[in-house]
Amino acid sequence: MVLRPTFGHVPPFSPGQFNMLYRFGLGEVAISICGDPSRPDEIVHTVRSAGKITSALVRVAPGETVGVRGPYGTGWPLHPMEGKDVVLVAGGLGLPPLRPLLYELLAHRDRFGRLEVIYGARSPKDLVYYDEIQRWRVRSDLRFQVTVDTAGRDWYGDVGLVTARIPDARFEPERTVAYLCGPEIMMKLTAQALEERGVADDAIYLSIERNMKCAVGLCGHCQYGPEFVCRDGPVFSYRDVKPRMALREV
Amino acid sequence: MSGHLRGDPRLKAADHAFFRGFDAAFVERLSTGALEGSYEAGDLLFREGEPANRFFLVFHGKIAIELAAPDRPRRTIETIGPGDVLGWSWLSPPYRWRFDARAVKSTRTLALDAKTLRDDLDASPKDGYQFLQRLLPVIAERLEMARIQILDIHGV
Ligand code: FES
Numbered sequence: 001m002v003l004r005p006t007f008g009h010v011p012p013f014s015p016g017q018f019n020m021l022y023r024f025g026l027g028e029v030a031i032s033i034c035g036d037p038s039r040p041d042e043i044v045h046t047v048r049s050a051g052k053i054t055s056a057l058v059r060v061a062p063g064e065t066v067g068v069r070g071p072y073g074t075g076w077p078l079h080p081m082e083g084k085d086v087v088l089v090a091g092g093l094g095l096p097p098l099r100p101l102l103y104e105l106l107a108h109r110d111r112f113g114r115l116e117v118i119y120g121a122r123s124p125k126d127l128v129y130y131d132e133i134q135r136w137r138v139r140s141d142l143r144f145q146v147t148v149d150t151a152g153r154d155w156y157g158d159v160g161l162v163t164a165r166i167p168d169a170r171f172e173p174e175r176t177v178a179y180l181c182g183p184e185i186m187m188k189l190t191a192q193a194l195e196e197r198g199v200a201d202d203a204i205y206l207s208i209e210r211n212m213k214c215a216v217g218l219c220g221h222c223q224y225g226p227e228f229v230c231r232d233g234p235v236f237s238y239r240d241v242k243p244r245m246a247l248r249e250v
Numbered sequence: 251m252s253g254h255l256r257g258d259p260r261l262k263a264a265d266h267a268f269f270r271g272f273d274a275a276f277v278e279r280l281s282t283g284a285l286e287g288s289y290e291a292g293d294l295l296f297r298e299g300e301p302a303n304r305f306f307l308v309f310h311g312k313i314a315i316e317l318a319a320p321d322r323p324r325r326t327i328e329t330i331g332p333g334d335v336l337g338w339s340w341l342s343p344p345y346r347w348r349f350d351a352r353a354v355k356s357t358r359t360l361a362l363d364a365k366t367l368r369d370d371l372d373a374s375p376k377d378g379y380q381f382l383q384r385l386l387p388v389i390a391e392r393l394e395m396a397r398i399q400i401l402d403i404h405g406v
Contacts, residue, residue: 092404122404149399151326156291156354159314159329161395168333183403189394 001057002035003043003066010043014075015100016207016235019043020215021057022067029053030212030230033071034096036103043068046096046128072215074235076101076179076205085113085171087199089162089190091120091182095128097207097234098181102136109141116169117144120162120186124148124155143170162186166193173198180206180238188245191238204238253293253353259286261360266307267333268384276377279370283363289353295336302339302347304361308332311357316350328395329354335388340364 004010018032029051035044049055060066076098086105090098098117105115117136121127127146136144145165147158158165162182176199180187187206194204210229213221217231225244227233263269263281287306289295295306295313306313313336314326327349330336336359339347345364371378 120404122402126404149402149404152323153314153316153326155326157329158312159326161398164391164395185398185401185403189398 001045001047001060001066003045003068004041006065010040011071012040013037013071013100015078015104016075016097017071017073018097018212018215018234019045019068019070020072020212021045021047021053022069023053023056023060024067026053026056028067028069028213029057030072030215031057032097032207032234034099037100038103038107046093048093069215072230074233076207076235078104080203081105081177082111083113083175084203085176086115087169087171087176087178087194088115088117089120089166089178089180089182089187090118091162091186091190092122092126093128094180094182094186094207095119098179099129101179106139106142113172113175114170115142116171117142118147118162118165118169119145120147120149120182122149124151124157145169161189163189163193166190166197169197171199174200176203178204180204184208184245191242191245201239201242202237205235206238206241207234208236208241209234253287253289253295253357255285255287255361257285259284259360261286261307261309261358263307263360263362266309266335266360268307268335272380273377276370276374280362280367281360282366285361285363287357287359287361289357289359291353291355293353293357295351295353295359296347297350298347300347302337302345303364304337305340305364305367306336306351307360307362308334308336309358309360312354313357313359314352314354316352318350324350327399328392335385338385338389340367341385 013033018030020028021031022028031045034046047054047057049058088098147160151159178194178199180190191204208229210222212230213219215230217228222229264277269277310332312329312331315328316324316326318324
């Protein structure tokens with residue numbers, strides 16, 4: 001969904017931030033921004049129909065209006081990756097929040113070492129940005145691996161967990177920064193696999209998802225341990241949240 | 251379509267990642283009766299229910315592990331490639347494959363003989379223990395994969 005303002009201008013955003021999208025009469029939902037940060041004239045969101053508000057949002061037709069508050073949240077820290085190898089691991093709808101970061105990396109490609117993207121989805125038909133992925137996969141300055149949980153015989157790509165791709169991924173662990181986004185169990189297993197290869201836990205960042213209401217740290221709806229995801233996250237260092245991820249429910 | 255198996259293999263088990271760090275003489279013994287397999291896309295390595303009489307070391311290509319449920323199309327539950335190993339149903343009775351294995355693209359394997367393996371693992375418990383220690387993480391990873399698939403973590 002591409003949005004342009006009916007008045008004023010689009011405030012700049014950092015990769016990893018989110019907006020609150022409002023469908024009149026139904027309510028608001030937090031959706032990460034997934035467009036190109038160098039294109040300040042539009043707001044891009046990828047929405048999958050999963051509830052009352054999101055299913056109304058996917059039905060929005062060109063010319064209709066949607067309420068937008070934001071951008072909110074901390075975003076992916078960019079400075080730790082200067083001069084380092086960078087690994088992005090996305091699961092399912094975890095790719096949209098990482099896409100602005102990938103645009104940013106590709107726009108300043110000479111500032112980083114190797115760039116490895118691993119993207120896992122439930123099945124081939126659940127892959128988002130399929131055409132764009134094909135373009136990324138043929139680039140020589142990036143390795144973009146795709147794997148699905150299960151597939152039919154018409155799929156010639158990889159089947160398996162994203163974690164299975166970590167041992168062969170091309171990066172030097174001691175000079176690597178990793179950014180993870182997806183289901184929490186997938187991020188936890190991926191962070192463990194990265195640590196096993198020697199990546200430091202404070203060089204791993206992940207985006208936590210919680211239901212949001214106020215999005216400005218007032219209502220406590222998005223509490224995650226001692227922090228609020230809307231204000232202190234959604235991006236956290238794995239070192240900081242590791243103890244919480246070991247618990248069944250936070 | 252079932253590919254092509256030939257004796258006098260040029261591929262060596264000792265060159266495969268699975269056997270890194272093993273005693274060379276032990277690996278040589280295990281390789282007695284090994285067959286080199288060449289497969290094209292679509293070729294079956296084996297079918298569910300058939301005797302599990304080989305342990306496959308993958309050197310090139312990609313293999314899909316497929317499961318079939320009655321009245322449903324076959325699904326690939328995992329793909330494996332160079333450096334991976336395939337199959338442990340030969341290790342314990344009833345020695346029958348529990349899934350199909352099919353080449354997704356041009357693939358080369360070294361298929362060790364299961365009877366030789368079992369006899370040598372029995373005869374040399376220390377090496378046999380090392381072998382099982384190497385195989386166990388492969389089994390554990392596949393179980394974890396199955397667990398994630400059951401949880402359907404990417405489902406909405
Ligand atoms: S949504 Fe209200 S505190 Fe985070």
